[in-house]
Amino acid sequence: MPEYMKSEFPRVMSLRDGLKKMSKSDPSDFARINLVDDPETVMSKVRKAKTDSLSTIKHEESRPEVSNLLRIYSTLEGITLKEAEARFKTANMLSFKEAVAESIVKKICPIGEMSVQLYQDKQNLMSILKRGAEEAREIASKNLQDVKGLMGFLRV
Numbered sequence: 001m002p003e004y005m006k007s008e009f010p011r012v013m014s015l016r017d018g019l020k021k022m023s024k025s026d027p028s029d030f031a032r033i034n035l036v037d038d039p040e041t042v043m044s045k046v047r048k049a050k051t052d053s054l055s056t057i058k059h060e061e062s063r064p065e066v067s068n069l070l071r072i073y074s075t076l077e078g079i080t081l082k083e084a085e086a087r088f089k090t091a092n093m094l095s096f097k098e099a100v101a102e103s104i105v106k107k108i109c110p111i112g113e114m115s116v117q118l119y120q121d122k123q124n125l126m127s128i129l130k131r132g133a134e135e136a137r138e139i140a141s142k143n144l145q146d147v148k149g150l151m152g153f154l155r156v
Helices: 039-047 064-077 081-087 093-107 109-120 122-151
Strands: none
Touching: 039 093, 064 081, 064 093, 093 109, 109 122
């Protein structure tokens, strides 16, 4: 079961424009990592992610794309930005991007693999959906009764 990852960063930015939020509605598939992307696709997208021509890997406001990749890496690895910067102090951009991609593959790709497996087992998927609907119906029924009671609509 996927686990919640707490991050100090409110959103993940686009791989094409570090100032825009990563979005499913972006026309370029290379601007985002989809949960169902396979490892090769993730590696390709991160390798092609926009960065600058500077040789250092450092979090700076003037370098939004590099900073975005550092934020993604630090969040997935559970380390601070300073620790991430220190890991790549002598790295070139290609090895940095490969490390970011490997981290995404390690943490995100299992979610997509699980989704694909769930979609392939139609009988199990329908059973999960049915069980979820029944649980939701029970909760909704109780909530509806509570609301009716508060509004004076309870039948005696």
